Amino acid sequence: MDHFLYKNGVLHAEDVPLAEIAEAVGTPVYVYSRATLERHYRVFDEGLASFPKRIVCFAVKANGSLAALAVLAKLGAGADVVSEGEFRRALAAGIPGEKVIFSGVGKTPDEMRFGLEQGVRQFNVESEPELEALNAVAVQRGVKAPVALRMNPDVDAKTHAKISTGKSENKFGIPASQIAEAVRRAAQMPGIRLTGLAMHIGSQLTDLEPFAAAFARMRRMAEDLRAEGISLERLDLGGGLGVPYEGRTNVLPPLPLDYGRVAEAALGDFVRETGAELALEPGRLIAANAGILLSRVVYVKQGEGRRFLILDSAMNDLMRPAMYDAWHDLVPVKEAPLDAPIGPYDVVGPVCETGDRFAEQRPLPPLVAGDLVAFRTAGAYGASMASEYNTRPLVPEVLVDGDRFAVTRPRPTYDEILSRDRIPDWL
Incomplete structure (x- = not known):
């Protein structure tokens, strides 16, 4: 569910006509709904209600808008970050370091020091070399770094190859066959405070079976470690629950409540018996349907056997179709009549790349320049992956709250873009 609906024949974000935002801000522009962000966070959190000790840490990589993060912070969300920059975003939005989980395979010593200075809740460590580096940094500072070791359970998430993270050939995590020894080493390091195990098997999962398999493997590993006298205060299940991108299909991803039942079946009695906390790191599930990319038709071009809908947005504004062959429903802001003829368009942008294509032969009602x-x-993964390729100004962002909206990231001017560069005085 989202709050982008037609009212009187015009698509609105909550109670604001999108045409009003386009007139004020220009296009392309990302528009987020506060009500949708709040609803999706609550639905996910409530789906895990059987776990009284839990923390939901929003994956900042999905949407780094300070305004969106501030909305979630007010609901009590933590943050899952993969860089110092994302950590700083979380802090700026009002999420304290004690509610931040620092993930990622390539944390540098400087990033480790920053996390320790900010009182990070947990580092998710993904390799033994990283563990050794973190131990050295912590010892140098005279503190103990809170650590969960990320286990790679070798589970096929049955998702796109570029967003699968839990198979043995992926770069993420410590192989399940090596995790026990890594835990033992961590428990003996002077600069490490072992907090638990972590995993994240991929993104946009639409089947619960891979979650069930991964949670079961984590449970077995936790039980084996407990038998050795190694207690775990936290089990981090990661994120990955999918969202319905294609409005044309009746196949919907599982609900958070169903995901919660799978987690309960695999881990419920164990965490209640041990007192362990559950950590969750959703991103896409909370942010995806809370945002749209608003664009304008520049030209309609009739090619040889194909009709092209050329928009003012491009692959640098929304990378997912070019990168993942991803589908996004595309709808006119002015509602088409029920009897409007439907025809195929190749929907493309103005960037000088053949890959700058959003959709191929997409059935749409008649559209003309200016629509x-x-x-x-x-x-999710729209604005956060955007760039200024072709020196196109970075796409702005807007947050809607009821009948009001605010620009939360303005579109830079060309002078601002060029002012970031420097020409050496010897040229």
């Missing part, structure tokens, strides 16, 4: 269109389910 506004909206890419749905664009609130």
Whole structure:
């Protein structure tokens, strides 16, 4: 569910007509709904209600908007970050270091020091060399770093190859066959405070079976470690629950409540018996349907056997179709009549790349230059992956709250873009 609905024939974000935002801010522009962000966070959190000791840490990589993060912070969310920059975003949005989980395979010593200075809740360590580096940094500072070791359970997440993270050939985590020895080493290191185990098997999962398999493997590993006298205060299950991108299909991803039941079946009695906390790191599930990319038709071009809908948004504004062959529903802002003829368009942008294509032969009602269109389910990995390729100004962001909206990231001017560069005085 989201709060982007047609009212009187015009697509709105909550109670704001999208055409009003386009007029004020220009296009392309990302538009987020506060009500949708709040609803999705609550639905996910409530789906895990059987775990009284839990923390939901939003994956900042999905959407780094300070305004969106501030909305979630007010609901009590923590943050899952993969860089110092994302950590700083979380802090700036009001999420304290004690509610931040620092993930990622390549943390540098400087990033480790920053996390320790900010009182990070937990480092998710993904290799033994990283563990050794973190131990050295912590010892140098005279503190103990809170650590969960990320286990790679070798589970096929049955998702796109580029967003699968839990198979043995992926770069993420410590192989399940090596995790016990890594835990033993961590428990003996002077600069490490072992807090638990972590995993994250992939993104956009639409089947619960891989979760069940991964949770079961984590349970077995936790039990084996407990038998050795190694207690764990936290089990970090990661994120990955998918969202419905294709409005044309009746196949929907599992609900958070169903995900919660799988976690309960695998881990419920164990965490209650041991007093362990559950950590969750959703991103896409909370942010995707909370955002749209608003764009305008520049030209309609008739090619040889194909009709091209050329928009003012491009692959640098929404990378997912070019990178993952991802589908996003595309709808006109002015609602088409029920009897409007439907025809195929190749939907493309102005960037000088053949890959700058959002959709191929997409059935759409008639559209002409100047019409506004909206890419749905664009609130996750849209703006956060955007760039200024072709020296196109970075796409702005807007947050809607009821009948009001605010620009939360303005579109830079060309002068601002060029001012970041320097020409050496010897040229």
